[in-house]
Amino acid sequence: MEKEVTIYDIAKELSISPTTVSRGLNNHPAVNKNTKQKIIDVASQMGYRSNTFASKLRKQRTNTIGVIVPRLDSNFQSCVMAGMEKVANEAGYNLIISQSLETVQKEIANARTMFDNRVDGLLVSIAYDTENIDHFEPFFSKGIPVLFYDRVPEHKKCTSIVIDNIQAAYKATAHLVEQGCSNIVHISGNLKVNVYKDRLKGFKYALMDSDLPFSESSVITTNLNEEAGIQAAKQILQMNPRPDGIFVANDNCAVSCVKTLKQAGVRIPEDIAVVGFNNDPITRVIEPNLTSVDYPGNEMGEVAVRSLINYLDGMSDVSLTNTITLRSELVVRESTTRTGATGAVAP
Amino acid sequence: MEKEVTIYDIAKELSISPTTVSRGLNNHPAVNKNTKQKIIDVASQMGYRSNTFASKLRKQRTNTIGVIVPRLDSNFQSCVMAGMEKVANEAGYNLIISQSLETVQKEIANARTMFDNRVDGLLVSIAYDTENIDHFEPFFSKGIPVLFYDRVPEHKKCTSIVIDNIQAAYKATAHLVEQGCSNIVHISGNLKVNVYKDRLKGFKYALMDSDLPFSESSVITTNLNEEAGIQAAKQILQMNPRPDGIFVANDNCAVSCVKTLKQAGVRIPEDIAVVGFNNDPITRVIEPNLTSVDYPGNEMGEVAVRSLINYLDGMSDVSLTNTITLRSELVVRESTTRTGATGAVAP
Numbered sequence: 001m002e003k004e005v006t007i008y009d010i011a012k013e014l015s016i017s018p019t020t021v022s023r024g025l026n027n028h029p030a031v032n033k034n035t036k037q038k039i040i041d042v043a044s045q046m047g048y049r050s051n052t053f054a055s056k057l058r059k060q061r062t063n064t065i066g067v068i069v070p071r072l073d074s075n076f077q078s079c080v081m082a083g084m085e086k087v088a089n090e091a092g093y094n095l096i097i098s099q100s101l102e103t104v105q106k107e108i109a110n111a112r113t114m115f116d117n118r119v120d121g122l123l124v125s126i127a128y129d130t131e132n133i134d135h136f137e138p139f140f141s142k143g144i145p146v147l148f149y150d151r152v153p154e155h156k157k158c159t160s161i162v163i164d165n166i167q168a169a170y171k172a173t174a175h176l177v178e179q180g181c182s183n184i185v186h187i188s189g190n191l192k193v194n195v196y197k198d199r200l201k202g203f204k205y206a207l208m209d210s211d212l213p214f215s216e217s218s219v220i221t222t223n224l225n226e227e228a229g230i231q232a233a234k235q236i237l238q239m240n241p242r243p244d245g246i247f248v249a250n251d252n253c254a255v256s257c258v259k260t261l262k263q264a265g266v267r268i269p270e271d272i273a274v275v276g277f278n279n280d281p282i283t284r285v286i287e288p289n290l291t292s293v294d295y296p297g298n299e300m301g302e303v304a305v306r307s308l309i310n311y312l313d314g315m316s317d318v319s320l321t322n323t324i325t326l327r328s329e330l331v332v333r334e335s336t337t338r339t340g341a342t343g344a345v346a347p
Numbered sequence: 348m349e350k351e352v353t354i355y356d357i358a359k360e361l362s363i364s365p366t367t368v369s370r371g372l373n374n375h376p377a378v379n380k381n382t383k384q385k386i387i388d389v390a391s392q393m394g395y396r397s398n399t400f401a402s403k404l405r406k407q408r409t410n411t412i413g414v415i416v417p418r419l420d421s422n423f424q425s426c427v428m429a430g431m432e433k434v435a436n437e438a439g440y441n442l443i444i445s446q447s448l449e450t451v452q453k454e455i456a457n458a459r460t461m462f463d464n465r466v467d468g469l470l471v472s473i474a475y476d477t478e479n480i481d482h483f484e485p486f487f488s489k490g491i492p493v494l495f496y497d498r499v500p501e502h503k504k505c506t507s508i509v510i511d512n513i514q515a516a517y518k519a520t521a522h523l524v525e526q527g528c529s530n531i532v533h534i535s536g537n538l539k540v541n542v543y544k545d546r547l548k549g550f551k552y553a554l555m556d557s558d559l560p561f562s563e564s565s566v567i568t569t570n571l572n573e574e575a576g577i578q579a580a581k582q583i584l585q586m587n588p589r590p591d592g593i594f595v596a597n598d599n600c601a602v603s604c605v606k607t608l609k610q611a612g613v614r615i616p617e618d619i620a621v622v623g624f625n626n627d628p629i630t631r632v633i634e635p636n637l638t639s640v641d642y643p644g645n646e647m648g649e650v651a652v653r654s655l656i657n658y659l660d661g662m663s664d665v666s667l668t669n670t671i672t673l674r675s676e677l678v679v680r681e682s683t684t685r686t687g688a689t690g691a692v693a694p
Contacts, residue, residue, distance in 0.1 A: 047488050049463055072432055078425035085419055085446050094464060096441045099432050116396055117441060138394050255632055285602055285632045
């Protein structure tokens, strides 16, 4: 690698003082416009790199934000990333990303790497099997803000950005009841994860408020992938009496469930009405189109980075804002429309 | 923020020499196992951060890889990201990501940021309107490797990682011909972008080799989004004679096109057979399931990072390997199956 170009090299090239070069590069009013342009042109030709990196070291700030997600190849998370990058980029921050691949071991290793790389703050959506957050303790004790989003732990020291999963699930279930369903099954994810635990709660509360009985046998716990939807559908086909409504905790699983039910001759929504969660693009491709909860991934990413930067700039105190709750809404489509018209139900 | 914990603090706490602490943390054989463990435990309790950051500055290496993608919220790019992160993480590199949002202006700004942040190497999939790569010149002249993947420019100084888009499109089109189609339309993207230019070439070559005429009117150039598929379908419905086959340059657009055709009473594949590109999950959701070209996004991300690291470690010379071509394959499904069975066609 060549030697790094310094302001002294630029000064020599232009036969002016290093001070003038430095001022020119920093847009100082004492340097006239033409000289400024000359300095910038020569700096660019010579491959000069501003000393962001070294100056960050001096300032104890790196202008980087660490992100730990369960999986990058998910529709929801990629929308979150897109929102995060947009705001971070505009504010002059870089994002360092890593994925836990749903294991707490990798999440611990990733947290360690982020810490050693001195990120200014950390954004985390926790892994499937993360049961405590001791591995973020070094951040807390150093005062480095950690914000959790979507999949969040219960912890007083940090801010969480979520949607109201209880309320969203309540509405999804109540909608099935309104459509005439009285024997509803819930296909859920790992119940240790807040989002799935809360969706189950919302499901139960809605049944209760509709005077419908709840039994443990009407909850099918899965890992919510495509295969899980097929297996859950097979299980539902053997239930007696057969359920007339299904509320699934994500769209991927709901779609494969619908496909399997249709192959078995079940009419959707006449025999069984189905609601998903996330409002992924596939909800508009499956036939009938799937009713789902719109989950604002992009907005969640934007809010997460904006909150973190506000905190870093001293504009807000992360320990005061405990939870930021974003709006979600039920989008009604053909998969549940037995009696009425389709459209969005305001929250 | 608290004062940074140093090896001197740890040495004091344990009443041992700073040299021993340093050796213990670096797993030096002269320090016995018990002492090593004690040092690591105390370092961890005190919130010590290894000096990765400062030592990187000294070594002129940052162990970071910059990534510039057109959009993060695309199924293909999120698979690429997942593959990149996996390999980078295993090798001890961090990924800094940014998105150009399909504009060369933002791509230029992102390249500048990456340069100033001293990434060890750069991975780029270029924006829609990027017509030259002058903005990567600072990297080239400093010997910082830049690898392009998927959407690549024509430039001798850099390695590209691609699939053979001509061949893949040729196979997709030839498959339509085999299924009895003789009046085939191609829905394409921005023809300045290599991938769409090459897919059009493959389409033309296949028609030529099948003795079918090619006319400019059988190419519909769009931005390949959902709305474009609807508009293209409407255009096709008004063509006289009506086409009997469509080859679309991505799945999103193909799916909305199929939906619109179906709504107009067109039978797929009997009246019109349709092939997409990317093998996105929606190909298995649309009815009939969509024949598509499987595009190894995950593998492309893994290969990109592995190649870059090999170069950084001096194990390969990026200027020697000009193009890495990955395998793609046509996955045949119901949307084109008029005569035969479904399944994968080996490349």
